[in-house]
Amino acid sequence: xxxxxxxxxxxxxxxxxxxxxxxxxxxxxxxxxxxxxxxxxxxxxxxxxxxxxxxxxxxxxxxxxxxxxxxxxxxxxxxxxxxxxxxxxxxxxxxxxxxxxxxxxxxxxxxxxxxxxxxxxxxxxxxxxxxxxxxxxxxxxxxxxxxxxxxxxxxxxxxxxxxxxxxxxxxxxxxxxxxxxxxxxxxxxxxxxxxxxxxxxxxxxxxxxxxxxxxxxxxxxxxxxxxxxxxxxxxxxxxxxxxxxxxxxxxxxxxxxxxxxxxxxxxxxxxxxxxxxxxxxxxxxxxxxxxxxxxxxxxxxxxxxxxxxxxxxxxxxxxxxxxxxxxx
Amino acid sequence: xxxxxxxxxxxxxxxxxxxxxxxxxxxxxxxxxxxxxxxxxxxxxxxxxxxxxxxxxxxxxxxxxxxxxxxxxxxxxxxxxxxxxxxxxxxxxxxxxxxxxxxxxxxxxxxxxxxxxxxxxxxxxxxxxxxxxxxxxxxxxxxxxxxxxxxxxxxxxxxxxxxxxxxxxxxxxxxxxxxxxxxxxxxxxxxxxxxxxxxxxxxxxxxxxxxxxxxxxxxxxxxxxxxxxxxxxxxxxxxxxxxxxxxxxxxxxxxxxxxxxxxxxxxxxxxxxxxxxxxxxxxxxxxxxxxxxxxxxxxxxxxxxxxxxxxxxxxx
Numbered sequence: 001x002x003x004x005x006x007x008x009x010x011x012x013x014x015x016x017x018x019x020x021x022x023x024x025x026x027x028x029x030x031x032x033x034x035x036x037x038x039x040x041x042x043x044x045x046x047x048x049x050x051x052x053x054x055x056x057x058x059x060x061x062x063x064x065x066x067x068x069x070x071x072x073x074x075x076x077x078x079x080x081x082x083x084x085x086x087x088x089x090x091x092x093x094x095x096x097x098x099x100x101x102x103x104x105x106x107x108x109x110x111x112x113x114x115x116x117x118x119x120x121x122x123x124x125x126x127x128x129x130x131x132x133x134x135x136x137x138x139x140x141x142x143x144x145x146x147x148x149x150x151x152x153x154x155x156x157x158x159x160x161x162x163x164x165x166x167x168x169x170x171x172x173x174x175x176x177x178x179x180x181x182x183x184x185x186x187x188x189x190x191x192x193x194x195x196x197x198x199x200x201x202x203x204x205x206x207x208x209x210x211x212x213x214x215x216x217x218x219x220x221x222x223x224x225x226x227x228x229x230x231x232x233x234x235x236x237x238x239x240x241x242x243x244x245x246x247x248x249x250x251x252x253x254x255x256x257x258x259x260x261x262x263x264x265x266x267x268x269x270x271x272x273x274x275x276x277x278x279x280x281x282x283x284x285x286x287x288x289x290x291x292x293x294x295x296x297x298x299x300x301x302x303x304x305x306x307x308x309x310x311x312x313x314x315x316x317x318x319x320x321x322x323x324x325x326x327x328x
Numbered sequence: 329x330x331x332x333x334x335x336x337x338x339x340x341x342x343x344x345x346x347x348x349x350x351x352x353x354x355x356x357x358x359x360x361x362x363x364x365x366x367x368x369x370x371x372x373x374x375x376x377x378x379x380x381x382x383x384x385x386x387x388x389x390x391x392x393x394x395x396x397x398x399x400x401x402x403x404x405x406x407x408x409x410x411x412x413x414x415x416x417x418x419x420x421x422x423x424x425x426x427x428x429x430x431x432x433x434x435x436x437x438x439x440x441x442x443x444x445x446x447x448x449x450x451x452x453x454x455x456x457x458x459x460x461x462x463x464x465x466x467x468x469x470x471x472x473x474x475x476x477x478x479x480x481x482x483x484x485x486x487x488x489x490x491x492x493x494x495x496x497x498x499x500x501x502x503x504x505x506x507x508x509x510x511x512x513x514x515x516x517x518x519x520x521x522x523x524x525x526x527x528x529x530x531x532x533x534x535x536x537x538x539x540x541x542x543x544x545x546x547x548x549x550x551x552x553x554x555x556x557x558x559x560x561x562x563x564x565x566x567x568x569x570x571x572x573x574x575x576x577x578x579x580x581x582x583x584x585x586x587x588x589x590x591x592x593x594x595x596x597x598x599x600x601x602x603x604x605x606x607x608x609x610x611x612x613x614x615x616x617x618x619x620x621x622x623x624x625x626x627x628x629x630x631x632x633x634x635x636x637x638x639x640x641x642x643x644x
Contacts, residue, residue: 040610068603069610071565074555075600078349078483082604085344096463100558159561160453162462190446 043219049241053263076101084109132283134170139291141174154210158192158217198223244294253293338601339594347482354593358491359547360571371515376437378568379444380415384545387414389559392473415545423537466559475553487550499582
């Protein structure tokens with residue numbers, strides 16, 4: 001036991017010495033931004049586009065950046081604290097699930113601004129980004145209904161989270177606005193990272209005659225792309241990031257949140273000191289969310305795209321609202 | 329080198345790292361490690377600490393939410409009791425299945441882990457959901473359900489103290505009492521214990537299973553009471569599985585579990601710092617952590633071998 005302790009002390013001294021020698025970055029006045037993601041940044045969706053946003057902040061604003069992947073609520077809080085203690089200017093928790101942690105940690109580090117993507121909590125140094133993700137989901141529903149031959153479509157989510165559910169409801173409303181009799185199957189994978197399970201679910205949905213699948217499952221959703229690609233005779237729709245290149249030959253389009261754009265908007269305000277804590281609403285009008293048809297497949301008729309473009313213009317002008325309650 | 333320095337710094341580099349990161353992460357591992365060790369000592373392969381932790385968290389959350397703003401001592405005690413009950417109920421199912429139908433506990437406890445996780449997901453969207461009914465989580469507990477911190481200004485909470493006391497009690501019980509000896513005897517050879525020692529194996533196994541579950545349940549109560557102050561899905565990153573490594577590395581000795589749980593807590597805290605401060609990707613961090621664990625195992629195995637050789641030489 002004593003020997004162990006001695007070893008411990010030696011390692012400690014050595015490592016601290018080297019750490020002190022190498023640590024040059026610190027509070028030298030640089031603008032510092034941190035990002036916490038709930039999943040891997042290799043998912044080509046929610047998390048990877050957030051990381052692209054962080055990189056955009058580094059490249060455009062010359063910020064020092066840091067990223068960490070976190071799993072549990074306990075980790076959300078611990079890392080919020082660590083970044084606060086290190087004097088980061090802006091800390092982004094990428095998901096509504098970070099809002100409780102922000103509320104708890106925020107007051108302890110008043111010089112750090114905590115922003116959660118999603119959620120609704122605000123405070124003196126706490127803000128939330130809210131995306132009108134259901135607007136482009138509605139358009140995706142219209143486009144999907146126009147290409148479905150079986151009259152059966154499916155929505156496939158990771159887990160039942162509020163933004164996912166409201167996006168699916170908007171997709172359904174959009175589809176029914178042009179084909180009231182269309183049938184829509186709903187399935188959830190149960191997590192956001194099991195691509196094999198995502199593939200299984202997609203295959204099951206296709207065997208129930210669904211010929212358009214709107215997936216929103218990040219890394220698990222990549223399995224659904226795989227399934228549609230192998231099985232064929234169905235279309236898949238990407239979510240969160242522009243996923244049109246994941247499986248270009250079977251992808252109808254993507255419902256995109258331009259996270260780099262959104263992050264840059266906020267970071268710029270924080271850097272020049274003009275940021276006021278609030279729920280920042282980002283929608284079609286601010287061009288942060290959009291429906292992006294896949295340019296490599298030309299299946300949408302001009303009539304359909306014109307219809308969507310028309311609604312989009314009306315939405316921006318304020319003369320059209322989605323026929324359903326908007327998500328928080 | 330930078331990355332390793334960050335690993336060390338994040339685990340032990342500051343008061344905050346030790347008292348608010350490393351030991352906080354070690355707390356559930358300590359309690360779960362004890363739960364696993366107790367069961368393993370009796371020859372029971374309880375792989376279900378994960379599910380028992382979740383059910384303990386459910387029990388404690390239900391207690392905290394229903395008692396509201398009652399005095400803190402009462403609420404905390406009720407959470408402890410409810411957590412232990414939740415965990416024991418869950419391990420009790422596996423114990424009953426084993427006794428009644430001879431279902432292998434390895435299988436039943438793993439399956440029960442999945443059911444517990446699904447049950448938590450359902451509860452936070454149903455009976456225990458926060459009142460606005462938007463987010464899949466319970467509302468935040470009132471202040472009287474927040475477990476006391478052990479050191480002012482740091483995050484270390486009551487759960488760790490409970491773990492240390494339990495570890496010492498369990499050690500004493502194993503080494504110095506007839507009950508502890510009986511459990512060890514059952515683990516060493518159930519048939520011999522029954523015929524030569526007259527031990528009632530079935531009921532010993534049953535009791536060990538229940539107590540093991542109760543300890544794991546307390547870990548869940550400590551996690552919601554000491555750290556998160558609300559019930560969430562995805563509460564545990566797999567503590568119940570890490571705890572098996574914690575217990576085995578300590579060779580099922582409760583005293584050593586205190587040390588090994590801190591070791592694993594430090595690794596996790598340090599791993600987070602590697603990502604934050606040295607910008608090492610999460611995947612690489614996991615590899616480094618696994619390598620460190622393998623290294624430690626190799627060193628201990630080597631030492632055992634040398635020790636055995638020395639003993640053999642002495643014997644000659």
